[in-house]
Amino acid sequence: GAVVSQHPSRVICKSGTSVKIECRSLDFQATTMFWYRQFPKQSLMLMATSNEGSKATYEQGVEKDKFLINHASLTLSTLTVTSAHPEDSSFYICSARDYGGNGYNSPLHFGNGTRLTVT
């Protein structure tokens, strides 16, 4: 089945530094990837839709200059948290859809998430 690999699984960084999270589709091409953020005991919040070869589409309230998304190839999207602060500490999850299945009705495949802790 389709596999999405996310790296790193955990990262601790100091306040003010930047952190890059990678999301790769291992056995399918993903023209679109999605980045979610999950707070403790809460649901997933869609942050942005990453489009290969074009700008990402950000959800309302998400700072695009803080959460930089790059989708340079059909198998890789990156999320960079710039000038991280403790309030950015969260669980970040990427996902992608294998449109070769049932198109938009195909299920999303999720990475295992990245737990970011900003000290």
Next chain:
Amino acid sequence: AQSVAQPEDQVNVAEGNPLTVKCTYSVSGNPYLFWYVQYPNRGLQFLLKYITGDNLVKGSYGFEAEFNKSQTSFHLKKPSALVSDSALYFCAVRAPGGNTDKLIFGTGTRLQVFP
């Protein structure tokens, strides 16, 4: 706007007993509904989906869900719970039509199966 509600934060059930995790939705038009499961510090895994057809959908790990249009519900069920089913379960909906590809997730229900 489309939305999904999971009224229970937690469901407790004894191993071997049937389980139900509730989900109701609000969407214009015919809904596309999904259930996902999340284990600790992991991403979500797809369990099952309803697009069209039979109201009873069978999915992974022995789970099934029943689509009820009149009650706008899509409850997740399993006839006999296992301790290993303990996890966080999310219901999600995608509105049909257009080019939107977003899933709207419920707030999640933590299932605890006791031996």
